Amino acid sequence: MADQFLGFDLSTQQLKGIIVKSDLKLIHEAKVDFDADFAKYGIEKGVLTNPSEGEVFAPVALFLDAIELVLQRLKEQGADFSKVQGISGAGMQHGTVFWSKDAESILGSLDPGKTLLEQLEGGAKGERKGAFSHPFSPNWQDASTQKQCEEFDKKLGTPEALAEATGSKAHHRFSGPQILRFHQKYPEAYKATARISLVSSFLASVFLGKVAPIDISDVCGANLWDIKTGRWNEECLALAAGGEGAENLRSKLGDVPEDGGGSFGSISPYFVKRYGFPSTAQVIPFTGDNPSTILALPLRSSDAIVSLGTSTTFLMSTPQYKPNPAYHFLNHPTTAGLYMFMLCYKNGGLAREHIRDAINEQSNGPAKSWDLFNSTALNTPVLGQQDPTSDPMRLGLYFPRPEIVPNVKEGTWRFLHKDNTLSPVPPQTAHGKTEDKTWPRSADARAILESQFLSLRLRSQSLVGPQGDLPPQPRRIYMVGGGAANAAIAELAGQVLGGSEGVFKLDIGGNACALGAAYKAAWGVQRGQDEKFEDFLEKRWREEDFVKKVCEGYREGVWERYGEALKVFDRVEKKAIEERGQENHGEQNAGGKVSA
Ligand SMILES: Nc1ncnc2c1ncn2[C@@H]1O[C@H](COP(=O)(O)OP(=O)(O)O)[C@@H](O)[C@H]1O
Numbered sequence: 101m102a103d104q105f106l107g108f109d110l111s112t113q114q115l116k117g118i119i120v121k122s123d124l125k126l127i128h129e130a131k132v133d134f135d136a137d138f139a140k141y142g143i144e145k146g147v148l149t150n151p152s153e154g155e156v157f158a159p160v161a162l163f164l165d166a167i168e169l170v171l172q173r174l175k176e177q178g179a180d181f182s183k184v185q186g187i188s189g190a191g192m193q194h195g196t197v198f199w200s201k202d203a204e205s206i207l208g209s210l211d212p213g214k215t216l217l218e219q220l221e222g223g224a225k226g227e228r229k230g231a232f233s234h235p236f237s238p239n240w241q242d243a244s245t246q247k248q249c250e251e252f253d254k255k256l257g258t259p260e261a262l263a264e265a266t267g268s269k270a271h272h273r274f275s276g277p278q279i280l281r282f283h284q285k286y287p288e289a290y291k292a293t294a295r296i297s298l299v300s301s302f303l304a305s306v307f308l309g310k311v312a313p314i315d316i317s318d319v320c321g322a323n324l325w326d327i328k329t330g331r332w333n334e335e336c337l338a339l340a341a342g343g344e345g346a347e348n349l350r351s352k353l354g355d356v357p358e359d360g361g362g363s364f365g366s367i368s369p370y371f372v373k374r375y376g377f378p379s380t381a382q383v384i385p386f387t388g389d390n391p392s393t394i395l396a397l398p399l400r401s402s403d404a405i406v407s408l409g410t411s412t413t414f415l416m417s418t419p420q421y422k423p424n425p426a427y428h429f430l431n432h433p434t435t436a437g438l439y440m441f442m443l444c445y446k447n448g449g450l451a452r453e454h455i456r457d458a459i460n461e462q463s464n465g466p467a468k469s470w471d472l473f474n475s476t477a478l479n480t481p482v483l484g485q486q487d488p489t490s491d492p493m494r495l496g497l498y499f500p501r502p503e504i505v506p507n508v509k510e511g512t513w514r515f516l517h518k519d520n521t522l523s524p525v526p527p528q529t530a531h532g533k534t535e536d537k538t539w540p541r542s543a544d545a546r547a548i549l550e551s552q553f554l555s556l557r558l559r560s561q562s563l564v565g566p567q568g569d570l571p572p573q574p575r576r577i578y579m580v581g582g583g584a585a586n587a588a589i590a591e592l593a594g595q596v597l598g599g600s601e602g603v604f605k606l607d608i609g610g611n612a613c614a615l616g617a618a619y620k621a622a623w624g625v626q627r628g629q630d631e632k633f634e635d636f637l638e639k640r641w642r643e644e645d646f647v648k649k650v651c652e653g654y655r656e657g658v659w660e661r662y663g664e665a666l667k668v669f670d671r672v673e674k675k676a677i678e679e680r681g682q683e684n685h686g687e688q689n690a691g692g693k694v695s696a
């Protein structure tokens with residue numbers, strides 16, 4: 101029976117593809133690992149970098165190669181694409197792809213006997229005749245747009261005003277400041293650009309065979325979309341467009357349909373002939389990887405998702421629009437009147453890996469194993485205090501890359517706190533040959549997790565309400581992304597953040613983001629008249645089959661101790677900002693909720 105739906109997740113380090121049936125049961129999943137499968141691009145952790153300018157980017161050709169390989173792998177697993185009725189997907193947010201003037205005609209006439217790369221990538225460097233006016237897509241980890249961000253933050257008067265209009269103050273990775281810099285750095289390429297896609301709409305375009313519209317939720321990661329009016333913000337558009345004018349950029353970006361489930365049309369004949377999809381398979385709007393993730397779970401008020409991918413993000417679905425320069429609000433990907441609250445950290449998975457590797461190296465443990473990191477984190481007492489009445493509290497910040505929250509340059513800070521005094525632990529003692537007894541290297545395992553979760557708690561506390569007799573905290577914490585496989589990390593999330601019902605993870609496949617995309621495809625094709633995504637999901641949701649409780653959330657006494665530590669953590673962040681804060685902008689703590 102033809103009742104299958106395909107979802108993709110094109111993220112920093114992988115492209116994942118999954119197929120579900122209309123009862124939302126997972127039947128196939130496959131992934132392409134960029135570093136392992138495509139070393140030929142010279143990438144590391146999925147990206148190329150130009151540190152002298154803070155640039156981080158990925159070759160568009162890599163994405164094309166990955167699309168073919170993931171389809172091939174799904175097929176090898178027995179996937180029968182002729183049963184697929186709908187396709188949707190998710191892309192890492194904020195990245196842009198620049199299409200050439202020939203893009204539409206090339207996309208619309210692909211030869212099924214040749215690869216996507218052969219046909220779309222075009223000629224040799226210098227005389228590009230393919231579908232792209234620029235061979236790279238800026239990555240969300242890029243930090244090259246400080247100057248442009250300052251212009252964006254000033255454009256509407258203040259960072260607060262920009263956040264009020266677009267859901268976020270200016271951020272290095274956001275597409276508006278990125279487009280402005282692209283324009284300034286590559287004026288000729290900008291002129292040669294006919295259309296600009298986000299990573300999500302780029303992927304949709306390949307499957308559609310023409311440039312696809314940008315999605316209503318993913319568009320909010322650009323500092324260009326006015327959330328309240330549901331239109332491009334004219335002033336921001338004019339700024340990003342530079343000399344070419346707002347109208348020119350509007351035509352490059354295209355229209356943004358309000359309905360996240362309305363079909364863009366049938367799949368390109370290329371995929372029908374080359375991979376055996378039915379010509380009737382519908383392409384449903386592709387969204388950002390974080391918006392897609394919230395579609396994998398029936399989120400209720402005060403439920404939170406902690407997504408541990410390359411980035412760490414914290415996501416909630418809420419009817420309240422309360423923008424603030426410290427975090428992001430986006431349109432909900434499927435449901436008008438709902439919004440997505442998001443915090444995003446650059447120093448997520450890779451920062452944890454650094455500490456894991458240092459601990460393994462010191463004790464000659466096996467490389468890349470999480471065992472020692474996990475046991476050390478769990479065996480270290482809360483905040484490093486064996487006796488909370490006499491031992492100093494240990495608090496650290498671990499940012500091997502420039503951080504978004506708070507907006508500071510790269511650095512590591514370790515502090516001891518006692519009698520209301522913060523004492524820095526100098527790096528030479530923490531990392532020297534002779535270890536400082538107050539902060540052995542092993543202490544970093546628990547400290548990095550506590551630090552990451554304290555930051556989430558600090559900034560999300562105003563969005564959660566009391567849970568029964570318990571103090572305000574999340575109801576459920578759902579752990580997703582690569583790091584959700586780690587039980588010690590889930591344990592620490594519960595201890596610091598709470599969660600009156602506990603900490604959960606998905607029990608169907610490893611990838612919430614691609615699942616959310618497949619569910620969106622199913623809803624887009626099968627929804628009844630005016631049927632909301634939430635109702636569609638609710639009807640098919642089987643709690644016992646779909647999620648698993650991994651540990652308790654709220655622990656009386658422990659949660660309260662972390663609550664006390666928030667005040668000190670806020671001071672630690674302020675020290676880091678004083679020392680290495682980047683120049684802008686109304687940064688950054690929790691909207692004045694916590695006093696030091
Ligand atoms: N057992 C584990 N414990 C902790 N982190 C893990 C584990 N397995 C994978 N990860 C982390 O997951 C990250 C990749 O997550 P994933 O969601 O697949 O990434 P992305 O979507 O950004 O490509 C890696 O950076 C890795 O550190």
Ligand SMILES: O=C(CO)[C@@H](O)[C@H](O)COP(=O)(O)O
Nearest residue numbers: 111112192193240409410411
């Ligand atoms: O920049 C953001 C969100 O604002 C990142 O979350 C990207 O969307 C990339 O995500 P992962 O590759 O870590 O999934």
